Amino acid sequence: MLSGTGEDEQPVTHVHRIPLRESRTLEWPDWVSAPLRARLEARGVGSPWRHQVEAAALAHEGRHVVVATGTASGKSLAYQLPALTRLADDPRACVLYLAPTKALARDQLASVAALADPSVRPAAYDGDTPAEERDWVRRHSRWIVTNPDMLHRGILPAHQRWSSTLRRVAYVVVDECHAYRGVFGSHVGHVLRRLRRICRRYGADPVFVLASATVADPAGAASRLVGAPVTAVTEDGSPRPGVTFALWEPPLTERTGEHGAPLRRSAASDAAALLADLVERGARTLAFVRSRRSAESVAEQARRLLAERGRADLVSRVDSYRGGYLPEERRELERALSAGDLLGVATTNALELGIDIAGLDAVVLAGYPGTLASLWQQAGRAGRAQRESLVVFVARDDPLDHYLAHHPQAVFGRPIEATVTDPTNPYVLGPQLCCAAAELPLRTEDLDDFGGAAAEAQLEELVAAGQLRRRPAGWYWAGRGRPDVDIRGSGEEPVAIIEAGTGRLLGTVDGDAAHATVHDGALYVHRGDTFVVDRFDVEDACAVVHAESPEWTTVARDITDIGIVSTDRSRRLGTITAHTGAVDVTNQVVAYQRRRLGTGEVLAEFPLDLPPRQLRTRAVWLTLDERAVTRAEVDELQLPGSLHAAEHAAIGILPLLATCDRWDLGGVSTALHPDTGTATIFVYDGHPGGAGFSERGFAVLRKWLQATRATVASCECESGCPSCVQSPKCGNGNDPLDKDGAVRVLDVVLDELLTAEGPLEDDEAPDERSAVGRARAATPGPVAH
Numbered sequence: 001m002l003s004g005t006g007e008d009e010q011p012v013t014h015v016h017r018i019p020l021r022e023s024r025t026l027e028w029p030d031w032v033s034a035p036l037r038a039r040l041e042a043r044g045v046g047s048p049w050r051h052q053v054e055a056a057a058l059a060h061e062g063r064h065v066v067v068a069t070g071t072a073s074g075k076s077l078a079y080q081l082p083a084l085t086r087l088a089d090d091p092r093a094c095v096l097y098l099a100p101t102k103a104l105a106r107d108q109l110a111s112v113a114a115l116a117d118p119s120v121r122p123a124a125y126d127g128d129t130p131a132e133e134r135d136w137v138r139r140h141s142r143w144i145v146t147n148p149d150m151l152h153r154g155i156l157p158a159h160q161r162w163s164s165t166l167r168r169v170a171y172v173v174v175d176e177c178h179a180y181r182g183v184f185g186s187h188v189g190h191v192l193r194r195l196r197r198i199c200r201r202y203g204a205d206p207v208f209v210l211a212s213a214t215v216a217d218p219a220g221a222a223s224r225l226v227g228a229p230v231t232a233v234t235e236d237g238s239p240r241p242g243v244t245f246a247l248w249e250p251p252l253t254e255r256t257g258e259h260g261a262p263l264r265r266s267a268a269s270d271a272a273a274l275l276a277d278l279v280e281r282g283a284r285t286l287a288f289v290r291s292r293r294s295a296e297s298v299a300e301q302a303r304r305l306l307a308e309r310g311r312a313d314l315v316s317r318v319d320s321y322r323g324g325y326l327p328e329e330r331r332e333l334e335r336a337l338s339a340g341d342l343l344g345v346a347t348t349n350a351l352e353l354g355i356d357i358a359g360l361d362a363v364v365l366a367g368y369p370g371t372l373a374s375l376w377q378q379a380g381r382a383g384r385a386q387r388e389s390l391v392v393f394v395a396r397d398d399p400l401d402h403y404l405a406h407h408p409q410a411v412f413g414r415p416i417e418a419t420v421t422d423p424t425n426p427y428v429l430g431p432q433l434c435c436a437a438a439e440l441p442l443r444t445e446d447l448d449d450f451g452g453a454a455a456e457a458q459l460e461e462l463v464a465a466g467q468l469r470r471r472p473a474g475w476y477w478a479g480r481g482r483p484d485v486d487i488r489g490s491g492e493e494p495v496a497i498i499e500a501g502t503g504r505l506l507g508t509v510d511g512d513a514a515h516a517t518v519h520d521g522a523l524y525v526h527r528g529d530t531f532v533v534d535r536f537d538v539e540d541a542c543a544v545v546h547a548e549s550p551e552w553t554t555v556a557r558d559i560t561d562i563g564i565v566s567t568d569r570s571r572r573l574g575t576i577t578a579h580t581g582a583v584d585v586t587n588q589v590v591a592y593q594r595r596r597l598g599t600g601e602v603l604a605e606f607p608l609d610l611p612p613r614q615l616r617t618r619a620v621w622l623t624l625d626e627r628a629v630t631r632a633e634v635d636e637l638q639l640p641g642s643l644h645a646a647e648h649a650a651i652g653i654l655p656l657l658a659t660c661d662r663w664d665l666g667g668v669s670t671a672l673h674p675d676t677g678t679a680t681i682f683v684y685d686g687h688p689g690g691a692g693f694s695e696r697g698f699a700v701l702r703k704w705l706q707a708t709r710a711t712v713a714s715c716e717c718e719s720g721c722p723s724c725v726q727s728p729k730c731g732n733g734n735d736p737l738d739k740d741g742a743v744r745v746l747d748v749v750l751d752e753l754l755t756a757e758g759p760l761e762d763d764e765a766p767d768e769r770s771a772v773g774r775a776r777a778a779t780p781g782p783v784a785h
Contacts, residue, residue, distance in 0.1 A: 050237030071380025167202035187487035190432035213373035271366035272301035399652030427689030618690025642741025
């Protein structure tokens with residue numbers, strides 16, 4: 001029983017036992033040199049695990065490979081073996097290593113330095129590399145550690161200066177490749193295509209070795225990223241200690257939110273109590289939270305609880321951690337945790353990657369970290385040798401967290417989350433073609449790598465716009481200087497964040513996110529410090545802020561209109577039709593709410609006067625004809641609220657199946673849409689040109705809507721709450737919403753899907769038949785369509 005919980009509370013919804021797994025090893029490949037084997041054995045690597053050898057052998061044979069296994073499964077060795085062997089055999093060969101975070105890059109740099117021959121001279125080439133060292137790295141390093149941003153801005157545009165390196169690249173390592181998703185992942189995919197093209201120009205044809213978390217279809221995701229066929233190795237041969245994994249949902253409380261909806265006790269407060277309990281039992285514990293402020297709050301709550309229990313001796317052994325620390329500070333914290341001087345640490349995901357901490361006794365996750373890959377990355381920090389460990393996932397007041405807490409198969413079953421990219425997005429493809437043409441004129445034979453017909457169509461538009469020139473030899477960059485393309489942005493002008501009084505530039509936010517995040521009165525978080533926006537100037541693209549630490553946060557409210565531009569695909573499902581295609585979205589942020597930290601209680605709402613904004617993007621939409629509405633037993637008054645509630649829940653659940661956040665998505669529902677002439681639910685990508693998320697929803701429509709229906713139906717609230725159908729960003733103030741009507745609408749859709757496609761596989765059977773489907777089975781005659 002958690003200290004402080006009521007006797008009748010049962011927050012644990014499921015306990016899963018992950019058994020001990022013995023290692024499966026293979027002999028060292030014949031081609032691994034004796035000196036490299038000796039260095040590995042000196043570091044404690046007696047025999048390689050099966051997946052390491054299988055992936056290394058494929059790479060050694062010259063095949064692109066992705067190794068997709070669990071946390072701490074030694075994926076690094078899968079690329080170190082073939083790459084270091086090649087560097088030893090060919091004194092001119094070199095390796096490019098790409099990492100999504102500097103912490104991970106630096107740790108991998110140290111690992112390679114300990115294994116490599118002195119002639120390899122591994123070195124980092126990133127934004128922190130001093131100018132005077134960059135020439136040395138380019139000329140002398142044979143293992144260059146960098147990132148996609150530096151490859152895009154610093155290496156490929158200057159390929160003539162890098163020619164001696166690029167003609168010698170034998171391997172390109174893409175670590176943590178599941179991090180490259182959505183618009184950013186689509187940009188990175190084109191950066192890698194540009195790299196392959198430039199290498200071919202200089203006579204090199206490097207082998208790509210990718211490391212990924214466990215996701216659905218790693219070979220497909222890696223192939224889309226690289227632009228060439230990639231083989232996946234997924235059978236994990238590493239040992240794993242036994243783990244007890246508990247799913248935990250805080251109970252509903254007497255507190256109420258919008259429209260009197262009940263609120264749950266916060267995940268942060270339960271995580272703090274769990275952290276205190278575990279520290280009191282001597283368990284070395286990490287508590288993962290979503291923000292630095294939450295990390296500090298959870299650590300402080302845990303210290304207070306320990307002090308109240310008379311355990312003052314333990315108060316100093318609990319601390320918080322977040323990104324932005326100096327390397328020596330990070331190393332000291334790692335040392336204190338490993339040595340046991342610290343017993344409990346509340347941390348952001350800064351400790352998810354790129355750390356060297358001996359196995360811990362327990363991990364607490366305060367809320368879903370955004371992807372199942374991150375969830376397992378964080379959970380994988382628990383476990384020491386053969387010692388049993390504990391992981392507790394504490395659900396936030398959110399539809400996806402609620403679903404996971406009550407559907408353990410989504411957490412512990414086979415991977416269902418796909419790494420989604422869309423390299424044909426014109427807002428990505430166009431700028432990337434400009435970059436490629438500025439590096440080397442584009443030829444017809446290059447276009448297959450960049451999307452074939454989609455690239456040809458985009459080139460015509462770029463020529464018409466005067467950005468490229470068409471010549472008999474190919475397409476040439478027509479602009480001045482180099483194309484200025486931000487691979488992490490949307491293409492809109494970024495908004496500068498300026499500190500009042502000092503004039504200091506704190507940072508920038510994407511132009512497409514600015515209206516919702518730095519409007520007047522918004523709470524803005526920069527590297528964990530909080531600021532309140534005094535003034536947002538739309539025309540000058542800047543927001544003036546002052547430092548403040550209020551006891552509230554802010555959430556923007558918006559209204560949206562949507563029009564269909566084109567329909568790419570449709571699936572007729574009886575009385576329902578599913579579509580995907582291009583849409584025009586008109587969105588306007590109209591107000592914002594202040595919500596109490598920790599509880600989510602709405603304190604006040606303030607109107608905003610911001611201009612509407614246009615977005616052409618991709619969407620998935622469902623149309624329901626009159627027969628479907630009749631079968632759902634919702635009348636004219638109930639229909640808008642039923643569709644609205646189903647839309648909210650669907651947006652909350654799609655991130656389970658596509659690597660995105662609910663804030664990457666938008667939605668509209670209406671009882672009568674002018675473009676369809678019937679009741680319609682839209683879910684669209686919140687990025688110009690789309691990001692692939694809605695396409696993923698269309699592809700896995702049945703799984704998506706089953707999970708959506710289960711989330712709404714299983715929530716114990718009476719008429720809707722933040723755990724099921726209320727949305728924190730709804731511009732209509734979460735009104736109207738009809739929870740029961742949403743379940744009936746989803747029942748009809750799922751029944752039509754069942755009729756059209758037949759039963760799913762056995763492991764998905766528990767959610768298979770809707771209530772309408774069960775009624776049909778019990779009725780002598782068919783239900784009329």
